[in-house]
Amino acid sequence: MSLDTPRTESRRERLTAHEALQRLEDERASRLTQLRAIGQAGPDAEEQVMSAQKDTVRRVLTEIEAAFHRVRDGSYGTCRTCAKPIPVERLEILPYTPFCVPCLRDTA
DSSP, X not given: OOTXXXXXXXXXXXXXXXXXXXXXXXXXXXXXXXXXHHHTSOTTSOHHHHHHHHHHHHHHHHHXXXXXXXXXXXXXXXXXXXXXXXXXXXXXXXXXXXXXXHXXXXXX
C-alpha cells in the first residue's frame, strides 16, 4: 500500500500528541546514540565518512526538534506544503516528516 493512499479500513487519521512525542523522543535518542558512537570510533575511522555521518545525524536532529515545535503549536501531522493531514502510516515510519508523500515528490 502506498503511504499517500488513505486506508479504507477504520483507522485513526492522526497520532495523538503523546504518541508523536514518544516517537520523536525515540528518534532523538537514537540519533544522539549514533553521534556518541561516531565520536568514539577512534582514529581508525575514515574522516570523510565520519564527517558525513555526523552531518546527517545533526540534520535529522534538527528535523526532529522542528517536529517537537509542531507538536507544541498544533501543526504536527499537517503537510507544510498542501496543509492536508499526513497519513498516520507515514508518521509512524518517519515521525519528524513535515510533508506528505505527494508534496515530497513534488519538491524532489
